[in-house]
Amino acid sequence: MSSPSAVHRTGRLETYSYDDQIVRMFIVATIIWGAVAMLVGVTIAFQLATWKMNFGLQWITFGRLRPLHTNAAIFAFCGNAMFAGIYYSHQRLLKARLFNDVLSRIHFWGWQAIIVSAALTLPFGITRGKEYAELEWPITIAIAVIWVVFAVNFFGTLIRRRERHIFVAIWFYIATILTVAVLHIVNGLGLPVTIFKSYSVYAGVQDALVQWWYGHNAVAFFLTTPFLGLMYYFVPKAANRPVYSYRLSVVHFWSLVFIYIWAGPHHLLYTTLPEWVQTLGMVFSIALWAPSWGGMINGLMTLRGVWDKVRTDPVLKFMALALTFYGMATFEGPLLSIKSVNSIGHFTDWIPGHVHAGTIGWNYLLIAGILYYMVPKLWNTEIFSKKIANTQFWLATIGLALYYVSMVSAGITQSLMWRAIDVNGKLVYPNFIETVVKIVPMYWVRAFGGTFVFISFLLMTYNLFKTMNQGTIGEIEVFEAYALDDSSLEENAGHHRKLEGLPMVFAVLSLIAILVGSAIEIVPSLLSNQYITKIDAVKPYKPLELLGRDIYLREGCYLCHSQQVRPMAHEVLRYGKNSEAGEFIYDHPFQWGSKRTGPDLARIGGKYPNMWHYRHMINPRDVTPQSIMPIYKWLVEQKLDLSTLTKKLSVMKQLGVPYSDVDIASGVENAQAQAKLISADLMNQGVPKEVEDKELIALIAYLQRMGTDYGSLPVNK
Amino acid sequence: MDKDIFNHFNQPWLPMTALGIFVTCFIIYVYWTYKKSNKKFYENSSYMPLHDGVKHER
Numbered sequence: 001m002s003s004p005s006a007v008h009r010t011g012r013l014e015t016y017s018y019d020d021q022i023v024r025m026f027i028v029a030t031i032i033w034g035a036v037a038m039l040v041g042v043t044i045a046f047q048l049a050t051w052k053m054n055f056g057l058q059w060i061t062f063g064r065l066r067p068l069h070t071n072a073a074i075f076a077f078c079g080n081a082m083f084a085g086i087y088y089s090h091q092r093l094l095k096a097r098l099f100n101d102v103l104s105r106i107h108f109w110g111w112q113a114i115i116v117s118a119a120l121t122l123p124f125g126i127t128r129g130k131e132y133a134e135l136e137w138p139i140t141i142a143i144a145v146i147w148v149v150f151a152v153n154f155f156g157t158l159i160r161r162r163e164r165h166i167f168v169a170i171w172f173y174i175a176t177i178l179t180v181a182v183l184h185i186v187n188g189l190g191l192p193v194t195i196f197k198s199y200s201v202y203a204g205v206q207d208a209l210v211q212w213w214y215g216h217n218a219v220a221f222f223l224t225t226p227f228l229g230l231m232y233y234f235v236p237k238a239a240n241r242p243v244y245s246y247r248l249s250v251v252h253f254w255s256l257v258f259i260y261i262w263a264g265p266h267h268l269l270y271t272t273l274p275e276w277v278q279t280l281g282m283v284f285s286i287a288l289w290a291p292s293w294g295g296m297i298n299g300l301m302t303l304r305g306v307w308d309k310v311r312t313d314p315v316l317k318f319m320a321l322a323l324t325f326y327g328m329a330t331f332e333g334p335l336l337s338i339k340s341v342n343s344i345g346h347f348t349d350w351i352p353g354h355v356h357a358g359t360i361g362w363n364y365l366l367i368a369g370i371l372y373y374m375v376p377k378l379w380n381t382e383i384f385s386k387k388i389a390n391t392q393f394w395l396a397t398i399g400l401a402l403y404y405v406s407m408v409s410a411g412i413t414q415s416l417m418w419r420a421i422d423v424n425g426k427l428v429y430p431n432f433i434e435t436v437v438k439i440v441p442m443y444w445v446r447a448f449g450g451t452f453v454f455i456s457f458l459l460m461t462y463n464l465f466k467t468m469n470q471g472t473i474g475e476i477e478v479f480e481a482y483a484l485d486d487s488s489l490e491e492n493a494g495h496h497r498k499l500e501g502l503p504m505v506f507a508v509l510s511l512i513a514i515l516v517g518s519a520i521e522i523v524p525s526l527l528s529n530q531y532i533t534k535i536d537a538v539k540p541y542k543p544l545e546l547l548g549r550d551i552y553l554r555e556g557c558y559l560c561h562s563q564q565v566r567p568m569a570h571e572v573l574r575y576g577k578n579s580e581a582g583e584f585i586y587d588h589p590f591q592w593g594s595k596r597t598g599p600d601l602a603r604i605g606g607k608y609p610n611m612w613h614y615r616h617m618i619n620p621r622d623v624t625p626q627s628i629m630p631i632y633k634w635l636v637e638q639k640l641d642l643s644t645l646t647k648k649l650s651v652m653k654q655l656g657v658p659y660s661d662v663d664i665a666s667g668v669e670n671a672q673a674q675a676k677l678i679s680a681d682l683m684n685q686g687v688p689k690e691v692e693d694k695e696l697i698a699l700i701a702y703l704q705r706m707g708t709d710y711g712s713l714p715v716n717k
Numbered sequence: 718m719d720k721d722i723f724n725h726f727n728q729p730w731l732p733m734t735a736l737g738i739f740v741t742c743f744i745i746y747v748y749w750t751y752k753k754s755n756k757k758f759y760e761n762s763s764y765m766p767l768h769d770g771v772k773h774e775r
Contacts, residue, residue, distance in 0.1 A: 092769035167765045236766040246763035247750045254746050258739055276731065283736075513742075520735050 012483045014162065017476045018091045020378055022104040024473075026084035027374060029112060030367065031461050033080055036119075037072035038454040040065055045450045047630070048597065049443040051620075054630040059123040061630050063556025067134040068122045073359060074132065074222060076115045081367040082226040083111070083150070086173050088374055089233040090157055093167045095481045099156025103149055110146035114139060125554035126196045129589050130211050132218050133187050137198040140188040147184065151177050155507075162481040166506065168249045172229030175257045175510045179221040182514065187214035191651050194644055197550075199651055204584025205272055205532065208592055209265065213522055216264035223363055225256070228295055231323070234370050235302050238315045244301035248294055255291035257510055259284050261517035266337035269346065270566040271592065272581040277521060278339070285337030292330035299323045314389035318369030321397065325361025329354065344415045347562055347596040349439065349446075353407030360400045360453055368392070368460055375464050379471030384463050392459040399452025402445055410442035419570040427573050432599040437626050535582035538709045540657045541702070543645055544671040548702025550648075551695055552591070555632065562593035563602040563706070576603035576711055583710045586657050598629055605708035610678055611685040613700045635696035640675070642668050674701055 047053040047062045054061045091098055098104050117139050121127075127134040135143070154177060158166070187210050190198040202210050236243050243249055265273060265281025300323050303310060310316045332354050336345045345351060376383055383389060417435040420428035429435055541549060552558070565571050567578040579602055584590055608616075612623055617635055620627035649664040663670075672692075678700055679692030691697060750759065 089766075093765060095769070163765075165762060165765070167762065169766075233766050236763075240767065242763040242767065244763075246759040247756075250750045250759070251747055255743065258742065262735065280731075280735065516738060517735070520731055 009482045011485045013480055014483050015478050015480050016095070016097050016162075017478050019087070019098045019101055019104060020476075021473075022098065022101075022108060023084050023088045023374065024378055025108050026080050026087065027371060027378070027464075029108070030077060030080040030084055030371070031464060033072060033076035033115060034364075034367075035454075035457055035461055037069060037077045038450075038457050040069040040072060042447065042450045042454045044069055045443070045447040048628065049440060049447045051628050051630050056631050056633060058125070058555075058632075058634045061555070061632075063559050063630070064123050064125055066556060066559045067127060067131075068119065070132055071118050071122065071134065072115070074218065075118075078223055078227075078359075078363050078367070079111065081363075081370070082176075082222075082230070083107070084374070085230040085234070085370050086154070086226065088378075089169060089230065090154065090173065093163065093170060093233065094157060094161035095163050095479070096157055096161045099153045099160065103153040103156075107146060107149045107153060110142070110149065114142050114146060117142070121196070125556075127553060127556070128190065128198060128200065129553035129558065129591065130187070130200065130207075131559075131594060132215050133184075133211070136196055137188075137190055137192050138195060140184070140190075144181070144184060144188070147177070147181055151181070162484050164484060167233070168243075168246065168253055169229040169232040171253050171506065171510070172225045172232070174507050175253075175514070176221050176226040176229070178507060178511050179217060179225075179257075179261070179514050182511075182518070183214045183217050183221065186518075187211060191654060193647050193651050197644065197648075199648075199655060200589035201655060202590075203586060203588045203655070204590050205581045207588065207590040208268055208271065208584075209273060209277065209522060211590070212267040213261075213264035213518065216267060217261060219358070220260040220263070223359065224260070227363060227366055228252075228256070230370060231295075231299050231319070231366065234373055235299050235319050235323075238313070238319060238369070238373050239303050239306045239309070241302055241304070241306060244298050244304065248298050252291050252295045252298060254513070256288075256295065258513050258517070259287050259291060261514045262521060263288060263337070265521070266342065267594065268592075269337075269339050269342045270568070271564050272579055272584070280521065282337050282339060286334045288330065289334045292333075293327060296323050296327040296330070299326075312386075314383060314386055314393065315369050315372045317390075317393055318365050318372065321393070322362050322366035322369060325357055325365065325400075329358040329362060332357065343566070343568065344419075345411060347594070348411035348415045349407045349442070349595075350411030350415075351595065353404050353411060356400065356407070357404050360396070360403070364453070364457070365396065368396075371460070371464060375467050376471070378473075379468050380474045381467060381471030384466035384470060388459050388463045392456040392463070395452050395456035395459065399449045399454075399456060402449030402452065404449075406442040406445035406449060410439040410446075413442075414439050418574070419568070421570055421573070425573075427570060430574070432574075433624050433626055436597075436628060440628065443628075532581045532585065534585070535580065535710050537712070538583055538585065540586045540652070540659060541705065542670065542674060543649060543663075543667040544674040544698050544701045545705045546648060546652070546702075547640060547642075547645060547671065548698035548700070549591075551635070551699045552702060553589075557601075558591045558593045559595065560593075560597035560629070561599070561601045562596050563590075563600065564592040565600055565602050571600070575600045576707070580710060583707070586652075588652065588655055588657070601703070601706060603707035603711045605704045605706040605711065609685070610681050610700050610704065611687070613703055614682055614685075614687060614696065617696055617699065632696075635699060636691060636694050638695045639693050640695045640698050642671060645671060671698075 043053070043060070044062055044065050047065070058064070087098060087104070114135075118135055121136060121139070122134060126136050128136060128140075133140075154173065158170070189201045191201060192198040200207050232243060232249060262284035263281055265277045266285045269278050269282065300320065303316065303320060306316065310320050335341055336350070336354060345354075372383055372389060414435045417429045417438065422428050563579075565575045565578045572578055614636075615622045616624070616629075617632045619631050619633070620629040645667050646664060649659050649667045653659045653664065675692045675697045678697050679690065682691060749755070
């Protein structure tokens with residue numbers, strides 16, 4: 001199908017070919033890492049259904065595997081898929097070979113090396129302790145470098161293009177490249193202690209805001225904009241129909257990029273974040289409804305006239321369902337950003353349900369459609385088995401439905417139990433564990449739903465490798481096109497259209513769009529040190545507590561526990577005084593968490609004796625029957641590492657924590673003295689052997705300190 | 718301290734500015750894309766993904 005009236009081009013004809021080999025490499029990587037990501041996902045789903053699946057092994061315990069799952073799914077699976085799709089479509093839309101073959105290879109192997117290093121560090125608890133930004137500083141730097149390589153290769157190709165107008169898909173790619181770079185660098189700032197350890201430069205409220213500005217926009221600019229770009233290329237391609245409304249796609253692009261960047265604070269509603277930032281986040285999240293649905297409608301309407309093919313063609317089938325899920329997830333997102341709805345959904349399983357409607361429903365299914373389109377093309381053959389693709393389609397759909405329904409009902413059920421208050425103003429379910437036991441059956445349903453999705457992925461893996469096997473790479477095709485000269489400009493082209501043809505100007509404009517939002521939202525809060533009223537009672541952590549906090553990060557406790565009591569009656573009844581911004585000023589990084597699989601720990605200090613924690617960490621079921629928390633028995637076996645303590649204290653000092661030189665110099669001594677006290681108390685309570693040099697002692701010290709400074713002040717000041 | 722920790726920092730003009738910037742830009746680009754004289758160009762553009770199979774541009 002060709003356009004009704006294309007511009008008449010003249011001038012010099014040039015020949016060129018595409019670098020499809022790099023696309024093939026990224027495709028294979030996508031398939032392999034996708035399977036790994038889902039395998040880890042299914043594993044942690046079973047770990048939540050039964051603690052026994054943690055096997056008492058520290059390297060595969062929930063808190064360490066969960067970051068591996070999210071990083072693998074987002075950066076390895078979706079990342080490689082996005083690079084494959086972008087490199088395939090970018091060359092074709094611009095009628096030009098990728099800028100530099102060597103850069104493409106560096107990009108590919110560099111990215112795989114980053115993924116491998118993530119897989120080699122996260123299970124060992126080497127983490128920055130910030131969700132979706134866990135990778136330690138050397139890997140964070142490597143990501144920035146490889147991203148720049150990608151950018152150079154991408155923009156170099158743009159400059160050498162033979163097509164004047166830059167198709168809307170490429171606008172989405174440009175926004176992705178620029179925004180991800182900004183997000184990654186700003187949120188990645190930290191001060192190293194050792195090669196495997198660093199502290200975020202931000203603390204408390206500020207760290208939270210930067211983190212969720214990043215976290216939310218990772219969803220927006222890593223999982224959404226590049227895939228919308230891919231949609232605008234591959235859906236018309238697969239349907240052999242033009243984009244339903246190109247004008248709508250232009251409005252879609254600008255609105256989405258403009259609005260998305262503001263929405264991050266909806267992850268922090270009812271926290272100690274300034275009120276106006278919360279409201280801003282909520283309003284912009286609701287506004288996102290419009291562009292998201294505009295995009296979905298544009299995608300689905302592109303399929304008009306080929307609905308009969310949607311029933312039979314696996315490519316279109318996956319794409320149509322992906323767009324439907326995109327519509328559902330982007331309906332639910334703004335809904336969850338409304339404060340009153342958020343007060344129910346936040347910290348519960350509703351959120352993982354929502355997230356997976358997006359990542360499985362939109363990303364996985366769209367990627368499946370794109371792979372089924374590209375693989376036969378690149379290997380010069382047909383799909384090996386449409387029947388397998390069909391089975392995959394249904395397995396994935398049913399699996400996702402089980403996942404989603406179980407999580408939403410678990411989330412709402414538990415939330416209602418948390419907030420239930422009787423006529424006397426008392427909690428109806430004061431024991432947190434009651435609310436956990438209630439939803440464990442849902443955790444099983446989720447785990448099996450996830451297994452279905454995983455099996456569907458294995459079917460696709462088999463199907464695609466069979467397809468590759470039966471095809472051949474064939475000869476490199478040579479194309480012929482006119483060099484870019486003035487003949488490509490139509491007469492009377494308007495300003496905006498010339499602008500659309502100027503990639504650098506365009507890039508700068510999109511950059512401004514996201515920077516304006518970011519600046520207004522973040523900069524005032526970064527300067528807000530002067531606005532957070534200091535709470536005199538809040539003091540820096542003692543050396544042993546700081547080490548304990550690092551163990552808390554290492555074990556990923558923040559993935560099941562929050563540290564933020566929201567200003568709501570039932571939370572105050574359950575946990576104690578609501579949190580205040582001034583309490584977190586020494587927390588590099590903040591540990592507010594985003595999910596309460598276990599209870600909030602902001603006021604855990606002093607709630608139980610040391611002995612309770614000792615027994616709980618070795619086997620939670622000893623003190624809380626039916627607990628699903630994993631065991632942490634290695635903490636009582638491993639010796640506490642004091643060798644980096646002095647360095648840690650001085651890095652904290654550089655970050656503004658008021659440790660004196662004496663504090664730093666006497667850090668080790670001080671830690672040992674505190675450990676002795678705790679250990680002596682434990683021995684008094686019947687612990688048979690000396691444990692003062694063990695990691696668990698530091699963790700207990702931290703837990704017992706948490707929330708006590710401010711929490712011990714009288715309620716009415 | 719409590720509630721008023723951030724009260725010194727209640728700056729309603731900030732979100733209002735944000736909204737203002739967005740609305741202005743929105744009006745400009747919607748006007749631009751839906752301008753009559755641009756119609757044909759955008760219709761042609763919607764076909765771009767379908768052109769890349771063309772081996773010889775003559």
